Amino acid sequence: MIKKADTISLVFIFLSGLLLMFIIAPLIGMFITTTPLTIFEAAKETEVQKSIWLTISTSVAATLIFSIGAIPLAYLLARKKFVLKKILLGIINIPVIIPHSAAGIALLGIISRDTALGKMAETLGFSFVNKPAGIIVAMAFVSIPYLLNAAVDGFINVPERLEKVALTLGASKARVFFTITLPLAWRSILTGLIMMWGRGLSEFGAVIIIAYHPMITPVMIFERFNSYGLQYAKPVTVLFICICLLIFIAMKLISKKTNNADA
Numbered sequence: 001m002i003k004k005a006d007t008i009s010l011v012f013i014f015l016s017g018l019l020l021m022f023i024i025a026p027l028i029g030m031f032i033t034t035t036p037l038t039i040f041e042a043a044k045e046t047e048v049q050k051s052i053w054l055t056i057s058t059s060v061a062a063t064l065i066f067s068i069g070a071i072p073l074a075y076l077l078a079r080k081k082f083v084l085k086k087i088l089l090g091i092i093n094i095p096v097i098i099p100h101s102a103a104g105i106a107l108l109g110i111i112s113r114d115t116a117l118g119k120m121a122e123t124l125g126f127s128f129v130n131k132p133a134g135i136i137v138a139m140a141f142v143s144i145p146y147l148l149n150a151a152v153d154g155f156i157n158v159p160e161r162l163e164k165v166a167l168t169l170g171a172s173k174a175r176v177f178f179t180i181t182l183p184l185a186w187r188s189i190l191t192g193l194i195m196m197w198g199r200g201l202s203e204f205g206a207v208i209i210i211a212y213h214p215m216i217t218p219v220m221i222f223e224r225f226n227s228y229g230l231q232y233a234k235p236v237t238v239l240f241i242c243i244c245l246l247i248f249i250a251m252k253l254i255s256k257k258t259n260n261a262d263a
Contacts, residue, residue, distance in 0.1 A: 027241070034234045039242075042235035048220070052243060055216040058132055059200035062140040063147070063193055070144055071189060074151030075181070079160070093149070095142045103142055104209025111137060111210070134210040139200030146199055147192035154188025155181065194251050201244060 042048050077089060095103055111128040112118050121127050128134035158181050166176045182189075204218040212219060217240045225233035 030234060030241075031238060034238045038235040039239050042239050047215075048217075048236055048239070051215050051217045051220045052240060054132065054135070054214055055201060055218070055240075056243075056247070058135045058216065059139055059197050059203075061132075062136045062143065062200045063197045065136065066140040066144055067147060067193060067196075070147045071151055071182075074148050074189075075155050075177070077148075078152045078155035089152075093145050096145050100142055100203065100205030101209060104138060104206035107138060107141055107206065108210055128210065130211045130213050132211075132214065135207050135214075135216060138206035138210045139203050142203050142206050143196045143199035146195040147189075150192025150195065151185065151189045154185030154192075157188070158184045194248070197251075198244075198248060 077085070098106075108129070109115070110117055111121070111134065113122065113127060113129060118128060121133070126133055128137060162180055162184075163176050166180055167173070171179075202218060203216075204222065207216055208219050208222070215223065217236065221233050221237050221240070224236060
């Protein structure tokens with residue numbers, strides 16, 4: 001039995017190592033073949049700086065704006081029983097399944113200038129096509145399932161009896177939600193917010209359909225690769241990956257400190 005267990009462990013370690021190499025090797029190869037000088041030169045370009053700032057700001061905006069509706073929806077899905085609930089739970093994951101270029105075309109069908117929503121936006125002084133607002137919508141559409149799923153799991157794990165006890169003691173539903181339910185589910189929600197932000201940050205297919213310009217960094221990387229080749233695209237790619245990793249690590253550290261404080 002011990003020998004069999006050891007054999008299984010070795011097989012699992014070997015397979016795990018292969019998978020980790022599959023993930024890590026391309027990144028290491030890209031960093032090795034890109035010199036610090038070319039990364040520094042890319043970082044000095046005004047076009048690159050604007051693109052990275054636009055990517056970060058629109059992904060953060062998409063996460064914050066759409067979380068206003070996503071968190072209440074997640075709570076309802078976690079707490080309420082209603083007809084077609086399972087179908088609705090499936091629908092919210094559709095953006096993860098469909099090709100993102102198809103998602104961009106679907107969105108364009110309701111936010112282009114000749115649609116009712118597009119005309120309404122123009123009367124309010126903005127538009128979606130080739131504008132930051134369109135980038136925000138595209139990023140949110142493909143990334144919001146990550147927040148919804150994490151928040152639903154978080155709310156499900158909050159015991160309903162705690163809410164019922166608070167209600168019997170005279171607390172309002174709003175007070176129960178903001179002082180009991182939300183704080184207890186906050187860890188999962190924060191994880192969902194980080195995942196939604198990260199997914200929006202890397203979006204390409206839906207954004208390029210709605211807003212090729214102004215260029216977010218994934219679109220710029222594609223543009224440089226398509227026009228000038230791999231070597232010209234690599235420095236921007238490495239720079240963007242480094243910035244994303246630094247922000248992601250910082251957010252995870254903040255999340256960890258929040259969790260430790262709650263504990």
